[in-house]
Amino acid sequence: MNEIYLDYNASAPCDPRVTEAVAKAMTDGFGNASSAHRFGRRQDAAVSDAREQVAELVGGSPSGVIFTAGATEANNLALGGFAAADSETLSRAQSTLVTSAVEHASVGRTAEALAAAGRCHLQIAPVTPGGFVDLEALVSMVQATEGGLLVSVMAANSETGVLNPIAEIANLVHEAGGLFHCDATQMVGRLPFDMTALGCDLVSLSGHKVCGPTGVGALVGTREALATLRPAVWGGGHERGLRSGSLNVAGIVGLGVAAEIAGDEQPTEAERLGALRDRFVAALEGELADVVQNGDVERRLPNTANLRFSGADADAVLVNMDPVAASAGSACSTGAIEPSPVLTAMGLSRDAAFESVRFSLGRFTTAAEIEVAAREVVTAVRYVRLMTSEVA
CATH class of the missing domain: 3.90.1150.10 (Aspartate Aminotransferase, domain 1)
Structure with a gap:
């Protein structure tokens, strides 16, 4: 059978159209995308195309696309980058991170580790029997915070598929003067998602959830939100200084093509x-x-x-x-x-x-x-x- x-x-299985694009990028293109010579410029152009494709899928700006190894790294960068930046200017007790009780482990465990290390105060919002965030509980948590605030709530739950009221959450977070991060890994490509219209400051996604390659993803943010983060990986200053390391051009090309197909279909x-x-x-x-x-x-x-x-x-x-x-x-x-x-x-x-x-x-x-x-x-x-x- x-x-x-x-x-x-x-x-998700990799789409043959994506596989073809990745193979072409691996065989026809080579060189470091950061190099100034023509080989590097060609690689950089391919990466730039992918930034536009990924940004289009989530309603963000190409300049706000930070390529990562997947949504797990993107989530870690969003939460850890916030906690590191806040600890520079605020007492650790003042910085607050709020997540929901049903987040992916890459958000939940990261938040717990940051709190255990004394880098932030963690609050976990409950969910309703229907599986979406209890807005009343979230409101009380957000309004009670002082100092730096980051709220991280997923767009759609991976186990139940239940959708969260993202626009409402973003609005109440902004009213409290905080930043809103959304793990949109399960929702992008399956339902319309526009981070600008919804009010998301930071958005995470993975290639292998949209029939793209495994091992590549992105954190997409507004200019203001990205400026508040500190790097998770130090080195040559790639990806706006937030994620150093020579770019995985073939994987990034594959993510871009997968994002374009997902958006179109x-x-x-x-x-x-x-x-x-x-x-x-x-x-x-x-x-x-x-x-x-x-x-x-x-x-x-x-x-x-x-x-x-x-x-x-x-x-x-x-x-x-x-x-x-x-x-x-x-x-x-x-x-x-x-x-x-x-x-x-x-x-x-x-x-x-x-x-x-x-x-x-x-x-x-x-x-x-x-x-x-x-x-x-x-x-x-x-x-x-x-x-x-x-x-x-």
Whole structure:
């Protein structure tokens, strides 16, 4: 049986058009993009083109695009760069970093590390049962701060696909005199995203989430926001002095092409994937009892469904539905398996979280694959439920 990939939120296959562009950049172009000779100028021109393509995707300025190894590094640069800059002018107790309870680990763990090191005061905003940030709680946190303030909230959650009220958050942060960073990794290319219109000061993204190369991403910021950051990597002063090191030109070219394709195809893809996702969920609900969709289904990415199969352990379901690939949010922590912190933050019990599977569709998902996947999932859930009842 052919493999069926429904884990696009983890990593998307590289588009052949992107692969072709990367190969061309690796074979036709060489030289250091910082060099003044013609070889360097050609590389620099390729990088400049990619800056424009990435900026266009997120509604930013090409001059504000800082290329990184991915969104994880971009998130670290945003948070760590803020904390380092603030500590130069403010007492550490005055600098405040606010995140949500469902952020990616590259935001959550970075924030915790900065707070543990005494470089900022950390506050974590709760989320509603629907999975989006509790605005009332966030307002009280932001209004109570003094001194430097950075709020970091993701645009769309990777596990549930639930969208946050980004424009409202940005507005209240700015009213408090702070900066707003948004990890838009899951949203860009899947729904319209314009950082200028939304009021984002800093935005992170990754190439491999938009069918581009793995190992390349960007932090896109306004001139004012980038000027407040301090470098995470020191060296020759590349990328506005914030991220030194010779540029990965081929990867950057690939990111640029992926960004352009994602922007061009986003409207039609969103409609197509939303229809396929709904068709998939309906097929499961039609064959299985006790299927629950986690998160607010009225405000989520069109490609994502997080489903709880009551009475069926998610990891067991994943193993038994092979060759269909999806994912669960549980993880091994200090030798013990822990449920998804995203789902438990939304109020789900440990048992409910352990019974939840994320399905995420993408550019190369077909209707035929959805039909086969639904059958395989139904068979797997029935089998796991039967085995569980026999053991009990």
